[in-house]
Amino acid sequence: MPHLIIEHSNNLPMSEMHLLDVLHEAAASTQLFDPTTIKSRAMAFKHFKLGNNKCGFVHVQAHIIEGRTVEQKQYLSDTLLQQLETHLPGHYQLSIHIYDLMPQIYRKN
Template identity: 55%
Template structure:
């Protein structure tokens, strides 16, 4: 755990695989997770509508097990946002949201 999902517009100023690797490393560098449990993926979108003068977007969803403090969630979201901001200028919409997974209903095999 966690599941890091990098939703993004099809055209990026960085190769998608490189983006996945950098975001993956940024999540691990927070020291909030066992590095062997971090999973990162990046689906791209061809069809989307954005504000005027915005060329593309990256939105990261970080799904983590419930129980982390607000400060820990902020540390993660800031680390991930800082990571993607390194590769994009102001013509890209960048956002991160941390979601709690409830152990009572989350299942994996």
Template identity: 50%
Template sequence: MPHIIIEHSASLDTDFSQLLKSIHQSTIDTNLFDASTIKTRRVAFPQCILGDGKTDFVHVQVHLLAGRTQTQKQHLSESLLNTLRTLLSDSVSLSVHPYDLDPAIYRKN
């Protein structure tokens, strides 16, 4: 755990392999998780309308089991956002949001 889901506009012109690897490595570098449990993937959205006038976006969802402190989640968010800033131009709308999963109902095999 966690599951890192990178959502982005399909029209975004970037090296997606590098984006995936960089976000994955930044998550490892926070030292909040066992590296062998981190799963990172991306989803392209063919259409979007952004209220800030930008035409492309990247939003990183971090699904993690409840139990991390607010400070730890803030550190994670800032680390991932800083990684996005280094990879993408100011013309791309960037956001990161950690989500707590309830361990009483989360299941995996």
């Protein structure tokens, strides 16, 4: 854990793999997780509409096992957003959403 699910417009000025690397490494840098358990994936959207004057977007969902403090979740969210702001120009809409997963109902093989 966590699972980083990155949704983005297909018009970013960086490769999808570079985007994955940047965010994967940012999550690891928080030291909130064992780096070997971080899983990241990205999906590009060709068709999208934004209700503002931004030309594209990146939305990151971080699914983590519950139990972290609000401050730890804020730190993760701030770290991911800071990396996006560093690597993408200001005309992209950037957002982060942290989701708690209940260990009682989360399953994997």
